[in-house]
Amino acid sequence: MSGVIRPAVLALVFGAQVAGIVHARVNGTRYLCWAPYDQIAFYRIEADRHGAALTPAEIVARYRMPAAGRENRSIQHVLQAVAQYEATYGRPDSVVAHVTYSVNGGMEQTWTSQ
Amino acid sequence: MDVAIAQRAGSPSWNPLHSDGTPLPPSWLLSAKLLAFLLFPARRMLDAGRPFLPFLPQLDAPFFATWLMPAVIVAFYAAVAALMVNRLVRAACVTIACGIFVHVAAHRLEYANSLLFPSVFLLLIGLYTPRTGVWPLRIQLALVYIGASLNKALDPDWWHGRFFDTLMIDALHVRWYALAAGHLPPHALGAIVGALTIAAEASIALATILWRDSRAGIVSMIVFHTTMLVLTGGQLSVLFLCSALAIAPAFLEPSSSSERILRTPPLLWWAIVLFVRLLPRLLPYAQRLP
Numbered sequence: 001m002s003g004v005i006r007p008a009v010l011a012l013v014f015g016a017q018v019a020g021i022v023h024a025r026v027n028g029t030r031y032l033c034w035a036p037y038d039q040i041a042f043y044r045i046e047a048d049r050h051g052a053a054l055t056p057a058e059i060v061a062r063y064r065m066p067a068a069g070r071e072n073r074s075i076q077h078v079l080q081a082v083a084q085y086e087a088t089y090g091r092p093d094s095v096v097a098h099v100t101y102s103v104n105g106g107m108e109q110t111w112t113s114q
Numbered sequence: 115m116d117v118a119i120a121q122r123a124g125s126p127s128w129n130p131l132h133s134d135g136t137p138l139p140p141s142w143l144l145s146a147k148l149l150a151f152l153l154f155p156a157r158r159m160l161d162a163g164r165p166f167l168p169f170l171p172q173l174d175a176p177f178f179a180t181w182l183m184p185a186v187i188v189a190f191y192a193a194v195a196a197l198m199v200n201r202l203v204r205a206a207c208v209t210i211a212c213g214i215f216v217h218v219a220a221h222r223l224e225y226a227n228s229l230l231f232p233s234v235f236l237l238l239i240g241l242y243t244p245r246t247g248v249w250p251l252r253i254q255l256a257l258v259y260i261g262a263s264l265n266k267a268l269d270p271d272w273w274h275g276r277f278f279d280t281l282m283i284d285a286l287h288v289r290w291y292a293l294a295a296g297h298l299p300p301h302a303l304g305a306i307v308g309a310l311t312i313a314a315e316a317s318i319a320l321a322t323i324l325w326r327d328s329r330a331g332i333v334s335m336i337v338f339h340t341t342m343l344v345l346t347g348g349q350l351s352v353l354f355l356c357s358a359l360a361i362a363p364a365f366l367e368p369s370s371s372s373e374r375i376l377r378t379p380p381l382l383w384w385a386i387v388l389f390v391r392l393l394p395r396l397l398p399y400a401q402r403l404p
Contacts, residue, residue, distance in 0.1 A: 009241060010250055020261070025268065035261065035265040036227040036228065036354075038262075038266055038272075038277075040280045040281050040285050064166065077222075080222075084167050088167075105279065106271075
């Protein structure tokens with residue numbers, strides 16, 4: 001690898017992590033900032049299509065996540081994944097997802113996909 | 115870094131247990147093989163299929179959907195094979211790391227610190243140059259623990275004790291912790307352990323970057339993750355401890371005072387990493403012993 005590319009790659013690798021650490025402070029996600037087991041969130045995903053609730057198996061098949069589970073970094077990761085699914089692959093299905101979660105033993109909150 | 119060793123000419127052995135005769139120092143190559151072993155067989159990569167909820171929307175394009183992951187898997191396995199038999203070792207390290215990065219970029223749900231940690235170190239080993247020596251690895255290790263300690267220090271739940279109580283009692287069901295916490299004021303034990311964890315991680319970062327001896331950071335990391343492993347009954351820190359042990363040869367080798375450690379047979383490193391990797395499977399058997 002040439003003398004220019006190696007330092008550029010090193011700067012990119014380290015810079016991305018510094019950006020990740022700063023970004024984590026702003027939007028609540030924990031990507032590229034080395035935060036495993038920094039937040040324990042128990043969650044439950046429910047979803048309905050035209051008023052009919054999806055089964056837990058359908059939720060697993062849809063989001064590739066358990067219908068009820070634990071997130072060890074940030075609950076935002078679960079919410080972003082569900083939101084991304086409903087905004088892309090799931091858009092034609094008109095499914096509304098609700099994620100009920102509790103962070104670090106705190107009060108339950110509910111997030112709903114648009 | 116011993117440049118003479120790194121640049122030793124000659125045909126490298128095909129024996130995976132030998133690490134001489136490549137552009138990498140033997141201890142770095144040993145670390146690379148151990149890290150690749152931890153990532154192998156990449157079953158989740160095999161099972162993941164076409165991109166799903168990618169971080170980069172472009173990876174969802176039909177152009178990538180059919181061939182991207184098969185190509186990544188072929189490159190990953192070819193690189194692991196080349197690395198193990200001491201061929202194209204630097205390119206192999208970069209290829210393995212980039213394979214993992216692409217896999218994660220194409221599958222949001224696959225993001226895991228325990229997957230990225232060995233991958234980043236493999237990339238840095240692949241970028242080895244005698245001029246910078248161990249410094250890129252030191253900076254990387256410091257970044258990991260600066261990030262880890264900062265994230266915790268800025269979260270009130272860590273200081274309050276709520277986080278650790280939830281982790282140890284509700285998530286991991288650690289009996290000794292629940293008993294001890296029951297004898298103390300609410301959240302007191304969680305607050306103490308939380309503060310100690312933040313201090314320990316900050317200390318690892320500082321030791322890694324400021325201590326003259328490059329071994330300080332990696333040794334403190336191994337001690338920290340061993341402690342976490344014991345405290346959680348083998349439920350936490352297994353993969354990070356394995357990764358720490360895997361990169362340890364690269365850190366321990368450069369110091370001229372580490373002659374004794376240098377003579378540690380590579381097979382012993384393999385045995386230690388393998389043992390820790392299998393620990394979660396061995397513990398249930400050990401608990402059944404009288």
